[in-house]
Amino acid sequence: MVAQILFLVITLAASVLFAVNLRKIIRNIRLGKPADRKDQPQKRLMTMIRVAFGQSKMVVRPIPAFLHFFVYIGFVIINIEVLEIMIDGIFGTHRIFHGLGGLYNFLIGSFEILALTVWVSCAIFLIRRNVLKLKRFRGVEMTRWPKSDANYILFTEILLMSAFLLMNAADAKLQVLGSGHYIVAGSFPVSQYLMNMLPSTENALVIIERGCWWFHIIGILAFLNYLPYSKHFHILFAFPNTYFSNLEPKGAFTNMESVTNEVKAMLDPSFIPAETTPGKFGAKDATDLSWVNLMNAYTCTECGRCTSVCPANITGKLLSPRKIMMDTRDRITEIGKNIDKNGAEHQDGKSLLDDYITREEIWACTSCNACVEACPVNIDPLQIITELRRFAVMEESQAPSSINAMMGNIENNQAPWKYSPADRFNWAEEK
Amino acid sequence: MEFKVPTMAELMAAGEEPEILFWVGCAGSYDERAQKITRDICKILHHVGIKYAVLGTEESCTGDPAKRAGNEFLFQMQAMTNIEVLNAYNIKKIVTGCPHCFNTIKNEYPGLGGTYEVIHHTQLIQDLINEGKLKAEGGESFKGKKITYHDPCYLGRGNGIYEAPRKALEVLDAQLVEMKRCKSNGLCCGAGGAQMFKEPEKGKKDINVERVEEALETAPEFIAAGCPFCMTMLSDGVKLKDKEQEVKVLDIAEITARANGL
The missing domain is CATH 3.40.50 (Rossmann fold)
Structure with a gap:
C-alpha cells in the first residue's frame, strides 16, 4: 500500500512538473508572429506520417538511420511495457497483462530483443560521438552543454534498458524458484543469459527485481522531465513540426503582405490599404520570427545534418544552420525566462541578431536550401536567415556595400549590373 | 543572328499572340557568356517552329536577387511592374533561361497577381524531345x-x-x-x-x-x-x-x- 501511494505521488508530481514546463515552451512558441499553416490538412497529415513516423528523410545516411530506427521503435513499443508498469504500480498487481498468455510471452520477448538493440545502438552512438568524434558532432556551436546533453541522453537510455533487462532476469529466476506472486509469465530471450550473474537467494532477487522496477519507472519519469531542457525534445515535437512544415516548393519565399500594401499604394495613389498594424520588417529578435520558426528551434536535435551539407560551412565560413536553430532556441528561452521573472514588458537590451547570430553568418548564406532538404524533421533555418536579412536591409539599410550597389542597379537600370536598359536587347543583334 | 527574334510589341502590333514568352533574364541579356545561351535557346525555339516572342527592352529584373538579399520592397516593385507588362500582353506561358527567374515568376508572382504557366528551358527541351520535335x-x-x-x-x-x-x-x-x-x-x-x-x-x-x-x-x-x-x-x-x-x-x-x- 505504501508503495502504491509512493508510486502515485511520484507519477503525479512528474506529470505536473512536465506539464508546467511543456506549457512554458508552448507559451514561448506563441511569442512568435502568426503564420498560416492550417491549410491542406490531409497533405500535412501525410507529411507527418511519412517524415516523422516513417522517418523517410533519415534513410539518406543508412548507418545512423538503421541505429536510430532501433532506438525509435524501441522507444515507441517499450511504451506498452510502461503501461503495464503504470497499472501494476497503481493497483499493486504484478504483470497484470499476463492473462494474454502466448501473446504476453511474445510481447515480453520482443521488448527484450528491442531493449538489447536499443542498448547496442546507443552504445554505438556514444562511440561515434566520443571515440570516433565524427565531424558532424563538432563545430563552433557544439560547446560543452550540447555535447554533454547528447551523452546524458544516450547514457540514460542504456541505463533504462539495462534496468529493464536485469528486472526481467531477476523475475525469471524468481519464477523458477516458484517465489510468492512471481507467476510464470513472459519469455526472456535476452535476460535469460543474465540469470547466472544474479544471486540465487530469494530475498536478494526480490530486491534486485523491485529495485530495477522502481529505477526503470522513476528513470522514465525523470527522463520525461529532462526533455524540456534538452535537445531530445524532438521525440515529441517532430510530429507537430512536420505537420506544420512548409508545403510550398522550397524555392518560394513568402511575399510580405505589409510590403505589398505599401508598394501598391506607391504605384497607385488611389489604392487604400486594409487596416494593418505597422510592424517591423523582418526579424531582429526571436519574437519577430513566426511561431513556426520558434517551434523549429525547439524541435532541433542538433544532429548537424544541415551544417554538414551547408556550402558556406563546408568551405570554412562562419555560418552553421545548426547554430542558427540553437541560437534561436536559446534566445527565445531566455526571453521566456525574462517574462517569468520580470513580466511581459521586460527588455534585456539583447537581440537574436548581433548578440547571438552575427551579420557575417547571415550574409554567408547562398539560400541553396541544402539545410532544409537535409533536416530529418523539416526544420527551415533559411527562413530565419531571410528574416534577419530583411531586418538588416529594410529597417537598418545595413547590407554589404556590394549588395547595396546591386540593389541600386536594379532600382536605376532594372538589372543587378550597371548596364543601360536600352541595351537589354542587344544580344539579338550579335552573331 | 540568322533570323529575327520577335518581340511582344511587334506581335501585338500585328495582332498576334505567341504560344510562349521567352523570359531572357538579366544575365541572359547582358552577360556575354550567358548571351550565347540566350541565342541558343532562340535557335531551338526557331528550329522547332514554336511561335514565341521576347519582351526585349520591356523586360526588367524579376527582383530575385533583391528578394534573396532581404529587400522585399524592391522585389515587389519589380514584380508588380513586370506583372503589369505580362498581363497587358495577356501572357499565358513563359519559358525562362534562368532558374532564378523561373522560381520567382512561377512561385512568387502568383501571390502578387501574376499567374502563368512557367517552365525552365531544360523542361522545354525535355518536352520537345518527348514530343519527337527535337x-x-x-x-x-x-x-x-x-x-x-x-x-x-x-x-x-x-x-x-x-x-x-x-x-x-x-x-x-x-x-x-x-x-x-x-x-x-x-x-x-x-x-x-x-x-x-x-x-x-x-x-x-x-x-x-x-x-x-x-x-x-x-x-x-x-x-x-x-x-x-x-x-x-x-x-x-x-x-x-x-x-x-x-x-x-x-x-x-x-x-x-x-x-x-x-
Whole structure:
C-alpha cells in the first residue's frame, strides 16, 4: 500500500512538473508572429506520417538511420511495457497483462530483443560521438552543454534498458524458484543469459527485481522531465513540426503582405490599404520570427545534418544552420525566462541578431536550401536567415556595400549590373 | 543572328499572340557568356517552329536577387511592374533561361497577381524531345562523351526538377556521370542568395572551387549547367584549376543546339 501511494505521488508530481514546463515552451512558441499553416490538412497529415513516423528523410545516411530506427521503435513499443508498469504500480498487481498468455510471452520477448538493440545502438552512438568524434558532432556551436546533453541522453537510455533487462532476469529466476506472486509469465530471450550473474537467494532477487522496477519507472519519469531542457525534445515535437512544415516548393519565399500594401499604394495613389498594424520588417529578435520558426528551434536535435551539407560551412565560413536553430532556441528561452521573472514588458537590451547570430553568418548564406532538404524533421533555418536579412536591409539599410550597389542597379537600370536598359536587347543583334 | 527574334510589341502590333514568352533574364541579356545561351535557346525555339516572342527592352529584373538579399520592397516593385507588362500582353506561358527567374515568376508572382504557366528551358527541351520535335542529329556528336550535370539549387531542390535536364542529356547517347553530391544532395555553385553580387565571407575556400573539384573527380569532358550564375561560377572554377583546355562548361541549351547543328 505504501508503495502504491509512493508510486502515485511520484507519477503525479512528474506529470505536473512536465506539464508546467511543456506549457512554458508552448507559451514561448506563441511569442512568435502568426503564420498560416492550417491549410491542406490531409497533405500535412501525410507529411507527418511519412517524415516523422516513417522517418523517410533519415534513410539518406543508412548507418545512423538503421541505429536510430532501433532506438525509435524501441522507444515507441517499450511504451506498452510502461503501461503495464503504470497499472501494476497503481493497483499493486504484478504483470497484470499476463492473462494474454502466448501473446504476453511474445510481447515480453520482443521488448527484450528491442531493449538489447536499443542498448547496442546507443552504445554505438556514444562511440561515434566520443571515440570516433565524427565531424558532424563538432563545430563552433557544439560547446560543452550540447555535447554533454547528447551523452546524458544516450547514457540514460542504456541505463533504462539495462534496468529493464536485469528486472526481467531477476523475475525469471524468481519464477523458477516458484517465489510468492512471481507467476510464470513472459519469455526472456535476452535476460535469460543474465540469470547466472544474479544471486540465487530469494530475498536478494526480490530486491534486485523491485529495485530495477522502481529505477526503470522513476528513470522514465525523470527522463520525461529532462526533455524540456534538452535537445531530445524532438521525440515529441517532430510530429507537430512536420505537420506544420512548409508545403510550398522550397524555392518560394513568402511575399510580405505589409510590403505589398505599401508598394501598391506607391504605384497607385488611389489604392487604400486594409487596416494593418505597422510592424517591423523582418526579424531582429526571436519574437519577430513566426511561431513556426520558434517551434523549429525547439524541435532541433542538433544532429548537424544541415551544417554538414551547408556550402558556406563546408568551405570554412562562419555560418552553421545548426547554430542558427540553437541560437534561436536559446534566445527565445531566455526571453521566456525574462517574462517569468520580470513580466511581459521586460527588455534585456539583447537581440537574436548581433548578440547571438552575427551579420557575417547571415550574409554567408547562398539560400541553396541544402539545410532544409537535409533536416530529418523539416526544420527551415533559411527562413530565419531571410528574416534577419530583411531586418538588416529594410529597417537598418545595413547590407554589404556590394549588395547595396546591386540593389541600386536594379532600382536605376532594372538589372543587378550597371548596364543601360536600352541595351537589354542587344544580344539579338550579335552573331 | 540568322533570323529575327520577335518581340511582344511587334506581335501585338500585328495582332498576334505567341504560344510562349521567352523570359531572357538579366544575365541572359547582358552577360556575354550567358548571351550565347540566350541565342541558343532562340535557335531551338526557331528550329522547332514554336511561335514565341521576347519582351526585349520591356523586360526588367524579376527582383530575385533583391528578394534573396532581404529587400522585399524592391522585389515587389519589380514584380508588380513586370506583372503589369505580362498581363497587358495577356501572357499565358513563359519559358525562362534562368532558374532564378523561373522560381520567382512561377512561385512568387502568383501571390502578387501574376499567374502563368512557367517552365525552365531544360523542361522545354525535355518536352520537345518527348514530343519527337527535337532529336540529337545533324550536329556535333556527343556519343560516348563524359558529361556531368550540375544541379542548380533553384531548379533542383528549390522546385524538384531533376529529370528534365538529364533527359536532355540522355538523348545524346553520351556517358552521364553523376557527381558525389547530386540531385537533392547537390552542392551549390556559390552564387545563390545574392552571393553572385558580393565577395564571399572569409573562409578556407571558395564554394565554386569546392564544386569544380568535385566535378573534375568524375573526369568529364563537359560540365553541363542550366543556370547563368552556375555557368559563371563553374567556368571561373575550371579556369582557376587550369583545366579550360580539357573540360568545357556548357549550358544544356548550348549542348542541345550543338547536337542539332543549330
